[in-house]
Amino acid sequence: MQRNQLAPGIYMTVLDAEKFNRCRITVHLRYPARRQSATDAAVLALVLERGYAGCPDMTALSRRLAGLYGAEMGVDLSSAGSDRILSSDLCGIKPQFALNGEDLAAAYTEIVLGILFDPYLVDGLFDAQAVAIEKETLRRRFAAEFNDKRLYCVQQARRRFYGDSPMGIELNGYLPDLDGVTPHSVKAEYDRILSASVIDVIVQGVDAALVADRVQAALAGCRRSPAPLSAPGAVPAVPVQHFAEKVPGLTQAKLCMFFTRGTTEHLPSIHLLRIAMGLFGGSSTSRLFRNVREKQGLCYYCGASAARATGTMLVDSGVEPGNESAAEQAILRELEDLCARPALDEELEETRRGLLSSIDAVGDSLGGLESWYYGSILRQEPFITPEEGKALTSAVTAAQVQELLQSYHCNICYAVTAEKENAPCQ
Secondary structure, three states: OEEEEEEOOEEEEEEOOOOOOEEEEEEEEEEEOOHHHHHHHHHHHHHHOOOEOOEOOHHHHHHHHHHOOOOEEEEEEEEEOOEEEEEEEEEEEOHHHOOOOOOHHHHHHHHHHHHHHOOOEEOOEEOHHHHHHHHHHHHHHHHHHHHOHHHHHHHHHHHHHHOOOHHHOOOOOOHHHHOOOOHHHHHHHHHHHHHHOEEEEEEEOOOHHHHHHHHHHHOOOOOOOOOOOOOOOOOOOOOOEEEEEEOOOOOOEEEEEEEEOOOOOOOOOHHHHHHHHHHHOOOOOOHHHHHHHHHOOOOOEEEEEEEOOOOEEEEEEEEOOOOHHHHHHHHHHHHHHHHHOOOOHHHHHHHHHHHHHHHHHHHHOHHHHHHHHHHHHHOOOOOOOHHHHHHHHHOOOHHHHHHHHHOOEEEEEEEEEOOHHHOOOO
């Protein structure tokens, strides 16, 4: 695999797909997030999925994909620190399997590039009806956040944790801004993204030269000024703050804890980070699962995850209303124990075996392989194969895990709860 530059800020990576009977093309646009246009970007991603100039509505696009032997297409908006990534991907059977000699490679390329680079416009703006429909879709997502109390608790804690930092810009934008979203504002955000983004095209099982030519042709008349990728950022460590929000009729309280390393120096390897999270709270053999959930019975679920670039660790759990403080203290005791003494060899190896098994599964799908290598691009690291990743994972020591976990400090504890006596039994 190799990442080659096609033009300033435009790169192509070709991955081996010989063992698959399907192919995949993905285009990632990574750009700086902005608070004032975050809601426009969220609506844009929804509008783009509806079609492009060649297939201007969802019906036409669905028919086109069905005619290509059931090809699958998607649009996604995701976060990478204080950057955002707008992606379009298409997966279908390899061109050599076309029954009637159709040029599937050209068709796939037209669609996946058309979604991002040739959108359907009316008088130079996005279709007003499409924008109105997707504004309502986003409005329903905002309502659904509160209905999903686990998500709501995490989001509320996240808002307290990041504050006004660029890393805290909401991926779905802001409900108060939604009424102000117009076809004009969505088009302005689209133009900004297209100009400022670093573009990565990842090709698996399709003629890369054809895709490269089409990418360069699609962007030939576009004025671009790619912005530098955001540097890793960290939230400073501060004394822990506690927040509690009571919701009538809640049957299961939610507790969310955000930790920070407080610095961007000495970023841990992704392999060390995965072992540390798996050992602490990211697997069914973790300390949080075995001790806090199973032995002490304080949580219905309790897990830990981490973001390397922002030095952030998140622990979220579901607890009986009234048990939030006990669960918090139990979680902190498990972390303190791992910081005070290295993990036992047996539990470290249990965690490692689970991770090695998940790495073995990377090569089982085109999407898994793409995620593996695009992760290296996002971390600005040289490519390594999954086999090399297994070797690096196997080399992680208990002392390294201990040192990493010692660097985390709890900033925020947020609970969504109900009065215990008012909560119905589960």
